[in-house]
Amino acid sequence: MNVLFTDDNFTLFRDGFLRTVELTALSGLLALVLGVLLAAFRVSPVPPLRIFGTVWVNVLRNTPLVLLFFAVVFGLPKIGVDLGYFTFAVLALGCYTASFVCETVRSGINTVPLGQAEAARSLGMTFAQTLRLVVLPQATRTVVSPTGSILIALTKNSAIAGAFNNAELYGVMKTWNELGYKIFAIFFWIALGYLVITFAISALFRFLENRLAVAR
């Protein structure tokens, strides 16, 4: 158990933990923005946008994340785009998770009675206004809880970034393993690192859920 307190291990662990937090936060933000945008595309009256959203969701949601990492980390530099391993990881995680966020938001949109959108349109609101001012605010409540689950999954998926040259928690685990520390000790600290983040996300979303429940 005192892996953490020998040599420079604490610094290594702390930096890895913070990197995982950073990865999760940035790719989570990207996923939320992109996911809502994709959901808007999928319900929009413009066929090319609908097709774009559908293709994005069906391709990224139905293929392994590792595959996307390969494509981004090794593919993009081939066409002259080199943004560094961290940015690549944020892109891959964000784009992948966006497809799940999109479907959750879309199901939330479908829970809002059609009459709400009809009333908005009959007042002369555009599609974007109808969605932004009337439909999405009412969809939020149903979307909050599943979005929490998606971000928890994202936190754990971020471990894949460790296999692509990111010194986050999984990267720390690899280093400790190579240095020959006991496997259970490694497991304990790494798992604890992830649990801290995922519990924090759970708590945040439970808080949001309660707040939105009152606001009605």
Next chain:
Amino acid sequence: MADVATTDTTTTAGTDDLVVLTGVNKHFGALHVLQDIDLEIARGEVVVVIGPSGSGKSTLCRTINRLETIDSGSITVDGRPLPAEGKELARLRAEVGMVFQSFNLFAHKTVLENVVMGQVKVRRTARAQAEAKARTLLDRVGVGAQADKYPAQLSGGQQQRVAIARALAMDPKVMLFDEPTSALDPEMINEVLEVMRQLAADGMTMVVVTHEMGFARSAANRVIFMADGRIVEQNTPDAFFTAPRSDRAKDFLSKILHH
């Protein structure tokens, strides 16, 4: 508004039609819900559409602001054909007020905000001005005291009157009512009809789909009787209710007046 001059000349018939439907057809799958509908609604006219369920009267009402698209024919509002979906259509919808059977007030906004929203977001009216107008309208329909409540806290009749105020806030040229009292408890129907009667008396152009024959008699300039997707008969309310010409209308009236 270049045509202000022409709208004032009410002398020649036909030139002052606000809503014109010509040869309108619509199908829901195999069902031919609107069959060759021709209808002109004059400025200031109150047209009440009645008929049995499934006769297409609600669909007819909803085609006028293009909540339902049509398969063929043309619809013009104030001389302009209905544009395709987009900004242009949104602008036109702002001129056509609509009141729904199920009220459809924005559930996450207060009553006041429901009436303010369209003015601020669509008309770009200054907030203070929009609120003042909203309060005036809410007072006019008798729900001024409920301004800060949420729709779910109001009775059906109150909600529907707020919905009327919300539509009026856009200064529409014409108001469409799609069975506005069908979801209301009997004792609340009159408070809504009273607001509508007042509106009619003030000269608003109205298309009202309803089962309220009393309202049709007292407030309509013209009654349109629809059955099976067609306009079967149209006449003044007096003539229609005392001496319907078609068998279909006679049959319908005998059923509803005998309970």
